[in-house]
Amino acid sequence: MGALHAGHLSLIRLAAQENDQVFVSIYVNPTQFGLNEDLDSYPKTWSQDITMLEELNGELKGRINTIFAPTTKTMYPTLPPDSSLPGTGSFVTITPLASLLEGKTRPVFFRGVATVCMKLFNICTPERVYFGQKDVQQTIIIKRMVKDFHLNTEVRVVGTERENDGLAMSSRNVYLGERRRRVGIVLYHALKAAEEAYVTGGKRTRDEILAQAWEVTNNTLMQQDLLSEHERVRFEVDYLSLSDPETLEEVQEVDEKVGAVLSGAIKMLPLEAVQEAEALGMGGDQGSVRLIDNIILRPVER
């Protein structure tokens, strides 16, 4: 979807390592944005994206074969793209995977993702496709789509690129000014605490693992509550989840042979009051920003 960052570049680098030719698609797909979501304001940084890709292509000795940036009429040739439910158009639906986790608050999101990916895969017929681990549910849904529709491609998942403090890179991070950016790391810290309970603490039950994550988010919420409007950051935890890596169903106890997906989403609320000369994000920190992150709990080898 453009607004490229180091996470995208890591996908392209791995693709160039594993393949002779790399096809890069840049398309802000309207059908994956709900009617009240941020399609219109989604960051579009076309010339910056091209500059980054040209530099990368030099580094990769010209392996980037194509930058495919289609119009919406190309991608949706008959009916205009529709984000309503049930909506009109030709869609791929992956149920129930698409209605869990992110799908609960974004009911059309994965229908749009699966649909546009099916189109892109058919246009490019790639031997391998590259997705970032950060959107873990997307990777699982695309794998399911490839399997169920017998698509002849291999889904490769590339680890999440993070800022120095651990914040997962995301095109939406530009909306976070310094203050919200600093507190936004709470989600990663929460997931790390839960991971620690599994890996080091040997915990296996849902309650033991997720309790660690909730303690981090609750403590941060309480700390922020003590501050004034000019200093604090408000956020809501949408979910903290411990789920099966294939079905994304919530698990009560982690099967060591299977592992699990630790994931979460938080909504960073608009700043209530801005300080003089405060470093603000794009849009002045006036809109809510949803952050997601995840950590895979690997199966334990005995």
Place this chain on the structure above:
Amino acid sequence: MGALHAGHLSLIRLAAQENDQVFVSIYVNPTQFGLNEDLDSYPKTWSQDITMLEELNGELKGRINTIFAPTTKTMYPTLPPDSSLPGTGSFVTITPLASLLEGKTRPVFFRGVATVCMKLFNICTPERVYFGQKDVQQTIIIKRMVKDFHLNTEVRVVGTERENDGLAMSSRNVYLGERRRRVGIVLYHALKAAEEAYVTGGKRTRDEILAQAWEVTNNTLMQQDLLSEHERVRFEVDYLSLSDPETLEEVQEVDEKVGAVLSGAIKMLPLEAVQEAEALGMGGDQGSVRLIDNIILRPVER
């Protein structure tokens, strides 16, 4: 779906004329049968099908490369096939085309058809795919799917094969005993009368064209009503339609440059009383049988 008849063979013959290799799929796809439809009783004639294909392959000098008769676990590798709505699984939906005409009485039908065709196309990657004109809505939906999902295949539509009296060949015709078979031709006669109004009569409005078809079905219904239970055949007209060849929306007046699709469906009801030594269909004419047919009103060349 097997239960091969001359209509299927005509598809294969044309495919062999236009291509070096022909891939034949035989699969009774569960997701296109509604929960109350005839999946379990759909005619399965495997050994007869194979004999017909072997004979045809001789005639075609070995052009049939593959007979693909997969298990349901192959076609639906993760979740079991689901015919309920909304249902679980990975589906292709084509809206609103799939909810018109046949879709009104069979709401899951075209979801199942599009889904299984997407899978088959991905497995076979055919240069051309062959469908019978008899299932006109199916041909329009598959064309839409190919266009919207950028599938690299050409959809070829082959004219309807008919019995001597004009009845469209269908695997379901085996359920018609002599009596229902004789009256079942009413649908074709109705469509022919409407076609005549367009082609010879120069009529262009919906009312003028469809009135001719309704006159035929109504007359037949009245004639049958005069007969005794041992002689008569009851049927219901599901729809008689005059629609746009691309959108399948009902048209009030035929645009000569575009033409139209004349189509209809009737439900042959079970016989009320059977005569001694009457020639009955499979199942003893005890179940309803839905018949469909259509005629394309071609654009007029001036």
